[in-house]
Amino acid sequence: MTRERHYIPESRQREKPKSKYFAIGHSMKRVEDTRLLTGSGTYADDVSLPNMAHAAVLRSPHAHARIVSIDKSKAEALPGVICVMTGAEAAEVTGPCADFSSPPTTQHCIAVDKVRHVGEAVAAVVAESRYIAEDACELIEVEYDPLPVVVDLEEAVTSTGDAVLHPERGDTNVALQRTITFGAVDEDFAAADLVIERRLRWPRSGGTPIETVGATAHYDRGTGKFTIHANTSMYNYVGWLIAVSLKVDPHRLNIVPTDAGGSFGSKLFCHKVCTLAGTLARAAGRPVKYLEDRIDNMTSGDAHGSDRLYDAQLALKRDGTMLSMRLKVIDDYGAYFQYGVGQHGNAMAQVTGPYGITSVEVDLTAVLTNKCQQGAYRGFGSEVGNFVIERLVDAACEELGLDPVEMRRKNLIPKDAFPYIMPTGNMYDSGDYHAVLDEALGMIDLEGWRKKQAEARKEGRYIGIGISTCQERSVFSATEFWMWNPNETPGFTLSSSPESVSVNIDPTGKAFITLNAPFWGNSPETMAVQVLAEKLEMDPADISVGYADSDKGFNSSGPGGSRFTVMIAGAVSGAADVIREKMLRVASHMLEADPSDLEFRAGSIGVQGVPGKEKTLAEVALHAHYFRLDLPEDHDLTSGIDAAYVYDHPVTTMPSEDRSDLGIFYPIVGHMCHIPVVEVDVETGKVDFLDYVAVHDCGTMVNPMTLAGHVRGGTVNGIGSALYEHFHYDESGQLQNALLSDYLHPTLMETPVDIRVGHVETPSPFTEYGIKGGGEGGRMGAPPAIAAAIEDALKPLGVKVDSLPLTPKVLRGMIREAEANGGG
Amino acid sequence: MAEASVTLTVNGREVSATVDPRTLLVHFLREQLQLTGTHVGCDTSQCGACTVHLDGRAVKSCALLAVQLEGADVTTIEGVGGPDEMHPMQTAFKENHGLQCGFCTPGMVMKGIDIANRHAAPDEATIRRELEGNLCRCTGYHNIVESIAAGAREMSG
Incomplete structure (x- = not known):
């Protein structure tokens, strides 16, 4: 269907933001905590099945090599070993791993013929214990024929021949090259007084949760069905693709979610571990547990983050007005390409940041190298965009002699401009960016710190203050995963990216909510309880929550892209409407009153204006469960009180065919302002935080305590x-x-004593209650603010920050170089 | 394979078991005793998710062999307090939002109790220094420090 450009669908919001809430907005203690605090959680490694065997994986020591031969005879002879599988053997029964790129890269759960990065699986052993399986791995003899290794992202652009990782995709390691222009970029650059240019490097890091990825698989020969317990997330969205890999129909795979010990994006899918465990369980004829060890996870967990080199330009007027950007970026995707360039689709949702920039051009080159492939990490590519634009803004301030706060204030989109269509066509639904900036400035004594900074400099100490004002897009629709593909592929229509819940009221009037996506470290149970308690005015203690497996589960895209709170709030709210209606119908018969004359009161349903004429929720529930036939005839009224509700993406539109307009695809947009104060020890390169203020606007807050967390x-x-x-x-x-x-993760010794958190609430006009996502925000705002603070601290030395991470060693090198060049 | 026997006290109950001599304490607890509240995170003794008490002091159970513990007294998170009767330190973590995914949490609680046992009213700097061997990827540590301070106050009160 062709729509007018920049068409904004009508809001489907049913629950408007309120001035006073029953349960939403309260810092309720978490529902999840008691079991997790008492050792009663069930994480991936806590699953134990009868007769279960254990797997270990032999991994490649080479970054790129042909597998010439594998001799597994000694391993097979080790007592306690049940079976040993090579990639070739696994490929006889199991197809390639799921991959969303177009055309796909072919990755197997155990490498076939060729390894493409250090740590890639070469063989797997199933044994009576993990200890024995590890021993057996050491007995497998593999002969490799090394191939040329590509690790530099610029060299990857030109490599050919044996250095090409996937020759079937062509004689190149360039996986995708495309330039997309939004708006009048050439004209805006021609009209500029000044163009700021920076070469910026964002380093490869990853979510690296404390728990690795694991799966325990069982294959029932009698029914031909797999059951896989795993800490995977999107199992009710794309879990069926694991069945495709295992070459069974999707209804012959039941994925049972476990608790996840952190994800940060890295457990978004985890299809490879599930596929491997399933393959081994079928071969062994016994349930098999495979849990990545730490090296498995770091070298082959398919979850490294963005790894980008930017040549970035910002066009401005001399008064600081920002006009346009040109971004030329190479991104090192590693050896496979599971989400295509989804991270760059994501970045297009907010590529021009919170500023009134009217045009942008992005020239993207995605390359394949001999490294672990990219996955998702908190920000999914947009955090890099935030770093780039904020570095350009700070560079412009330096060049023009403008104050970084005033520069931002001048260019921030004003609050009366929402809903705002940004240059790529995505919508920023609502916001008050100046209020966020003012809140942050109100929380920190900027003038006082400037004085302390001046005094410290006299003593040879280097204090710096940084600021970032960044976007946090939330609630993705699937456009981000395919918009960069050639226009003629893959031909998706508008995706609904739904989330659902079911709610059952038991005969005593208490509620059970079933989520269709797992616990992966956030607070989904607490969120669902608060929203249902709000809708039914129930005591939150009377609500409990569980998780559906894929046999019983339905439409869920799961957490990711800061969507889960918004989406389950929509689903719970919708289900609660059904519950409310049925309870009112039952109560109306019991109270002999018209349903429209009834109201929910805390814990009961009563006749409006008639105190005392009411039935408790328990009485209504009991009647509904057991005594429906005691009530007058009422068409469609059946026993019990339950509801399942699917909540579709609240507002999304299609891209234009030529991609000059990407449509609305990531529209629930929060905003943040981070202001760190740092001190750099120029002798050691160590950075300490003297203060840190972070103000976020995530719309209506469901739970301020967990949001601050x-x-x-x-x-x-x-x-x-x-x-x-x-x-x-x-x-x-x-x-x-x-x-x-x-x-090196930050430990307690590297983190601020207090990150002082502030909130502004600009409700979304498109989501239930006006909630926006807030799961990724901190990581999306901190890096540019810290880079700015360090640059500010070292201003007397003339140090410029163009790349991360600024480890003590890197910083010492920069300081040494600056001093040699006469700085300081 | 040679096997060894070991007798120790775990959560107040005497346990006698036969183990492969190379069995780590954490695997003994998790796999032989099904005490899965003690977690393995890093394999290299950085993260502290496997922290338990050995004769009243916090230790990393991934860095001990089960056979070393003849006659020892081991306490795991399951022995500290259950859902209906949480230890003040567990309650303090709940009250102060000291956990998100919960994977590092049993180790943090065990270490927190140990800190409180040795410092009557530990200040923020003491808690941070003592807790340096425990990693958390979710919370940014702020609320963990608050939780331990609050738990210690409750324990000494």
Whole structure:
């Protein structure tokens, strides 16, 4: 269907934001906590099935090599070994892993013929214990024929011949090259007084949760059906693709979700581990558990984050008015391409940031190299966009002698401009960016810090203040995954990216909510309870929550893209409407009153204006369950009170055929302002936080306590990305920091004593109650703010920050170089 | 394969078991005793998710062999407090939103109790220094520090 450009569908919001809530907006203690605090959670490794065997994986020491031969005889002879599988053997029964790129790259759960990165699976062993399986891996003899290794993203653009990872895609490691222009870029650059140019490097890091990925699979020969328990997320969205890999019909695979010990995007799908465990269980004839160890996860977890080199330009007027951007970017995707360039589709949702820029051009080159492939990490590519635009804004301030706060204030989209269509065609639904900026400035004594900074500099100490004002898009629709594909493929129509819940009221009037996506570290149970309690004015203690497996589950895209709170609120709200209606019908018979004269009161249903004439929810529920036939005839009224509700994406439109307009695809847009104050020790390169303010606007807050938890945790992820974390591959493609002993998460000693969190609430006009997503925000705002603070601290030395992470060693190098060049 | 026997006390109950001598304490607890509240995160003793109490002090159970523990007294998160009677430190984590995914949490609680046992009113700097060997990827640590301070106050009160 052709629509007028920049068409905004009518809002489907049913629950308007309210001035006073029964349960929403309260910092309710989490429903999830008691079981997790008492050791009663069920994480992937906590699953145990009768007669279960254990798997271990032999991994490639080479970054790129042909597999010449594998001798597994010694491993098979080890007592306790049940079976050993090579990639060729696995490929006889199991097809390639799921892949969303177009055309797909072919990845097997165990490599076939060729390995493409260090850590890729070469063989797998099933044994009576993990210890024995690991021993057996050491007995497998593999002969490799090394191939040329590609690790540099610029060299990858030109590599040919044996250095090409997937020759079937052509004699090149360029997986995708495309330039898309939105708006009058040439004209805007011609009209500019000034063009800021920066070459910016964003390093490869990853979510690296404390729990790795694991699956316990059982294959029932009698029914031909797999059951796989795993800490995967999108099992009710695309879990059926694992069945395709296992070569069974989707109804012959039941995926049972476990608790996930953190994800940050990295457990979005985890199809490879599920496929491997299923393959091994079928071969072994016994249930098999495979849990990645730490090296498995870091070298082959399919979840490295963006790894980008930008040549970025910002066109401005001399007064600081931002006009246009040109971004030329190479992104190192590693050895496979599971989500295509979804991360760049994502970035297009907010590529021009919170500023009134009217045009942008993006020239994207995605390359394949001999590294672990990219997956999702908190921000899914948009966090890099935030870093790039904020670095350009700060560079412009420096060039024009403008104050970074005033520069931003001048260019932020004003609050009366919403809903706002940004240059790519995506919509920013609502916002008050100046209010967020003012709230942050009100929380920090900027003038006082400037004075302390000046005094410190006299003592040879380097204090710096940074600021970032960034977008946090939330609630994706699937456009982000395919918009960069050639226009003629793949021909999707508008995707609904739904989420659903079911709600059952038991005979005593208490509620059970079933979610169709798992717990992966956030607070889905608490969110669902608060929204249902709001709708039914129930005591939250009377509501409990569970998770459906894929046999019983239905439409769910799961958490990801900061969508889950918005989407389950929509689903719970819709289900609660059905529940309410049925309870009112039952109560109306019991009270002999018209349903329209009834109201929900805390814990009961009563006749409006008649105090005391009421039935408790328990009485209504009991009647509905057991005594329906005692009620007068009422068409369609059957026993029990339950509802299932599917909530579709609240507002999305199609891209134009030529992609000059991407349509609305990531429209529920929050905003944030981060202001860190840092001190850089120029002798050691260590960065300490003296203060940190983070103000977020995520629309209506369901639970301020958990939202603040997300902001703080995400900010510390951002500190890791800015200061410490980098998957470091050497020239031969060896990952040199595949353990948490050398891949450095921030510990308590590197994190701010207090990240002071502030909130502004600009409700979305499109979602139930006006809720926006807030799951990724901290990491999306912290890196540019920290980069700015460090640059500000080292201004006397003339240090410029163009790449991350700023480890102590890197910073010392920059300081040394600046001093040698006469700085300071 | 040679096997070894070991007798120790776990959560107040005496346990005698036969183990492969190379069995790590954490695997003994998780797999032989089904005490799955103690977690493995990093394999290299960085993360502290496997922290338990050995004779009253916090230790990383991935860095001990089960056979080393003849006669020892081990307490895991399951021995600290159950859902109906949580330990003050567990309650403090709930009250102060000291957890998100919960995977590091049993280790944090065990270490927190150990800190509180050795410091009557630990200040923020003490808690941070003591907790350096425990990683959390979710919370940014702020609320964990608050939780331990609150739990320690409750324990000493």
